[in-house]
Amino acid sequence: MSDHQDTGAPEGVIAPTGMGGAMDLAASEAETLEKTPGGPLGTGPAGKPRSLWSDAWRDLRRNPVFIVSALVILFLVFISLWPSAIASGSPLKCNLSKAQQGSQPGAPFGYDGQGCNVYTRTVYGARTSVTVGVCATLGVAILGSILGGFAGFFGGFWDSILSRITDVFFAIPVVLGGLVLLSVVTSNTVWPVIGFMVLLGWPQISRIARGSVITAKQNDYVQAARALGASNSRLLLRHITPNAVAPVIVVATIALGTYISLEATLSYLGVGLKPPSVSWGIDISAASPYIRNAPHALLWPSGALAVTVLAFIMLGDAVRDALDPKLR
Numbered sequence: 302m303s304d305h306q307d308t309g310a311p312e313g314v315i316a317p318t319g320m321g322g323a324m325d326l327a328a329s330e331a332e333t334l335e336k337t338p339g340g341p342l343g344t345g346p347a348g349k350p351r352s353l354w355s356d357a358w359r360d361l362r363r364n365p366v367f368i369v370s371a372l373v374i375l376f377l378v379f380i381s382l383w384p385s386a387i388a389s390g391s392p393l394k395c396n397l398s399k400a401q402q403g404s405q406p407g408a409p410f411g412y413d414g415q416g417c418n419v420y421t422r423t424v425y426g427a428r429t430s431v432t433v434g435v436c437a438t439l440g441v442a443i444l445g446s447i448l449g450g451f452a453g454f455f456g457g458f459w460d461s462i463l464s465r466i467t468d469v470f471f472a473i474p475v476v477l478g479g480l481v482l483l484s485v486v487t488s489n490t491v492w493p494v495i496g497f498m499v500l501l502g503w504p505q506i507s508r509i510a511r512g513s514v515i516t517a518k519q520n521d522y523v524q525a526a527r528a529l530g531a532s533n534s535r536l537l538l539r540h541i542t543p544n545a546v547a548p549v550i551v552v553a554t555i556a557l558g559t560y561i562s563l564e565a566t567l568s569y570l571g572v573g574l575k576p577p578s579v580s581w582g583i584d585i586s587a588a589s590p591y592i593r594n595a596p597h598a599l600l601w602p603s604g605a606l607a608v609t610v611l612a613f614i615m616l617g618d619a620v621r622d623a624l625d626p627k628l629r
Contacts, residue, residue: 357623367619373612381428388424392417392579401595413584413598414591423601426581429574430609433491433498434561440499441560442553445506450545452507453514454537460511467504475501476566483572491564494573498560509552513545520544547624555617558610565606581606 361367380387395417403411410419452463478501486493517523523540531540567573568582576583581602588598 357620360623361619364619364623366615367623370612370615370619373608374616377427377431377609377612380424381431384425384428388421390418390421392422392425393577394418401591401598403595403597410601411595411597413588414595415587419584419598419601422579422584423581423605425579426584426602427605427609429491429578429580430561430564430606433495433564434557434613436491436495437498437502437560437564438553438557440495441502441506441556442549444499445503446510446546446549448503449507449510450514450537450542453511454518454533454541456515463507463511467507470501470504473501475563476570479563479567480570480572483567489575489578491574491578494564494567498563502556502560505556506549506552509548510545513548514541517541517545551617551621551624554620555614558613558617561613562606562610 395415396412397416399408399412400414400416401412402408405411408418408420410423413419413422448463452460479497482497482500483493518536518541523536526536526540564573565580565582565585568575568580569586571586573582574580584602585599585606588595588602592599
């Protein structure tokens with residue numbers, strides 16, 4: 302009879318060590334080790350293996366930068382969908398008799414040089430910025446990922462052609478290109494601006510996607526799937542894309558804030574959105590001549606633009622930290 306039975310101690314279990322030996326663990330300790338999420342085997346609750354996405358979500362929930370930026374973005378999305386919930390009246394309704402007046406009941410941000418309610422226009426301007434930023438980012442991410450993914454996977458002639466095309470687009474200054482291309486557009490909607498951003502923005506995502514696919518297709522699990530007879534489409538969709546999409550998501554999230562500021566810049570220069578559209582860039586341009594007499598008309602849309610861009614950049618940084626294992 303063993304010592305454990307003589308002393309009434311709990312029955313021990315033998316657990317392998319990392320050095321080829323064994324160590325005694327009490328039964329309760331062994332059960333605790335098995336049930337602990339993120340144990341030595343890298344498993345979560347109920348013994349399920351943890352993935353990159355589950356680890357990233359766990360880190361994001363604990364990151365105050367992500368929480369604050371996500372709350373700001375959710376608020377911007379809310380007022381973009383339902384601006385009338387917090388702003389009454391029309392952003393196009395102006396009264397010249399109130400031009401350049403300061404804060405007063407019904408107009409907490411005052412009035413601009415045309416007698417328009419700055420608060421109402423600032424709230425409605427969020428819709429334009431969020432729409433342009435989200436649509437441009439989706440278009441850039443989809444087009445760039447498809448072209449870069451195929452170039453990185455197949456390589457050879459198509460990879461060389463894509464590389465030379467991206468070099469040409471990288472040589473085009475963004476603002477100068479906007480001044481040239483958008484100056485001949487007469488449409489008063491957001492779609493020409495979005496199309497311009499997709500046209501000049503896809504090369505960056507394309508290079509990121511190409512490098513990620515080239516790295517992913519060299520992994521052992523991809524080579525094993527290829528040896529088992531997996532088709533190219535299955536390799537791309539089931540094995541390579543899920544493991545190569547993380548860098549694209551990070552870059553696209555950060556670029557979203559850049560596209561919002563680019564729309565405001567083009568609208569400020571007069572080649573983006575044009576009146577009667579409501580845009581922070583248009584309001585900043587219209588308020589610039591009155592900066593001495595009515596600085597509030599310039600500060601509020603400028604502040605809203607800065608907070609929005611900062612929120613998306615902070616969100617992108619938090620996502621990057623969570624998805625990059627090297628930063629943990």
